[in-house]
Amino acid sequence: MTIATKEVISVEEKTTGPWREAWNGFKKSKAAIVGTAIVLFFVILAIFGPWIAPQGLNDQNMSIRLQAPSAEHWFGTDDYGRDILSRVIHGARLSLTVGFLSVIGSIIVGSILGIIAGYYGKWWDTIISRIFDIMLAFPSILLAIAIVAVLQPSLQNALIAIAIINIPTFGRLIRSKVLSVKQDEYIVAAKAIGMKDNRILISHILPNSMAPIIVQGTLAIATAILEAAALGFLGLGAQVPQAEWGRMLSDSKQYLTNAPWTLVFPGLAIMLTVLGFNLMGDGLRDALDPKMKN
Template sequence: MSTPAPTQPDPGTPPGPTAYDPAVPVPREGPRGWRRTVLALLRRPVGVVSLLVLLGVVVLALFGDWLAPYGINEVNLDARLQPPSAEFWFGTDELGRDILSRVIASAAVSVRVSVIAVSIALVAGVGLGLLAGFFGGWLDTVIMRSQDVLFAFPEILLAMAIVAILGPGVTTATIAIGVVYIPVFARVTRASTLSVRTETYVRAAKSLGAGPGRQMVRHVLPNISAPIIVQTSLSLAFAILSEASLSFLGLGVQPPEPSWGRMLFDSRAFFQEAWWMSVFPGLAVFVTVLACNLLGDILRDVLDVRSSATARGGTR
């Protein structure tokens, strides 16, 4: 009795979603996938405006010393409490200092504090979330219960407590904000890790001899990058608000260094007499935070669409 010839696969049939190719161990989209993401983002007007606003804030932070028309602490008592005019576009404060120059200089503080603080939270939170989600068991319990303790406190109150222990200042405020947002990244990373740690490509990497560290870095982390990127954008907005709040309360930036929050604090006694002292730094905070939030929302939509399309196409 003759043995039937093996059935040849249809060359036009794409491989299934669980197919594994050792030559491509990570089921992620390469540079082309990210280029498509960027193009999809740029096709949205709100995304373009948000990027331009944030780019403008970064430019002010980097080149504020050259862009500011006056010195940030240049006192001119003859021009104190001047309303916006051709000479002083944003008006002057109670010491005759130019509000526009101080708003520009404050951008550097907000950008520096928010970027460093979110970087601290990102590295620590993603690391803890990966360990908890990948290994599970008692390690997951210990890590996540410790993060729940931090998460139980309101962010600003926890940051105030940390600054009260370490002492007021920009450095301590940055550390406090970074610590406060570690649990957020840990939770997001753990939840995403739990959803991919049993995928075929992770099991295949383990069967080929990849250790836990390599599995997490090369196979798990690239495939959970979308929610982490979105959370990073949103956390930057909250970090800017937290820095402004701490500076407003006198726990962050200390005078004479300018800060949007500190300028709002200084304007309290002159609100009726000089409305511009609070309006312009307040607008700077509002516009920057709004741009970060809008960018985060659009990134979430774009990355969700890309992830859905990738799943339907059957990534390897």
């Protein structure tokens, strides 16, 4: 083999790989790009909300309460004369924070339990799997309501409840992936040469389980935002005067007929954010799943 050939092969190895192929496949999906753009838009709102919002979060002016959308107040005002656009922008931070943090917590706890159940098996698998089955037997929103009712209504407790109810989803996903991966030859070889279990889990099994975690995590953020909005609407999530989108819907439901803009814009924010994460998650699934590449 000539030097030039070796150099070409080296360059190809550097420019190709499963993650680069996944990125190239992701870019080909127009829906995924649109979803990513929507998500980035709301992330920017969440980060720079206090500087972007035209007015303060709780600036009140009762003389302009329930004012329709206008040049001065693009989304109109609510029953306290607060600018709805400003509150929707501030609400992006709360909703995305709950979505991201609850899913991260679910992934961490679910991955640990799923790895233990799948890798060590035996009675570990039996106990953990039965716990997952019991949790999945309850409708997720009802379980979240029960948890918040015990912990007392607040945004932080809603976040904890959402994280808990999503643990079985990630736990079962990781368990199934571990059961598949641990039978591969390189895992058997690692055990044969005396590699410790923790090193096998961290260096081999966990990295090879990342693709489904990323896909499910993206889709779970959309679900978490919806669940947070549902809890907020029921008065079990964010509390007054926090500008959480579900709470804004709850506070404005009595004005549906005479001031519909108070509900329309927070509802659109929820819809667009969830749509963005779903489109992005679908694109990631198509890009990372080998069965979908064709």
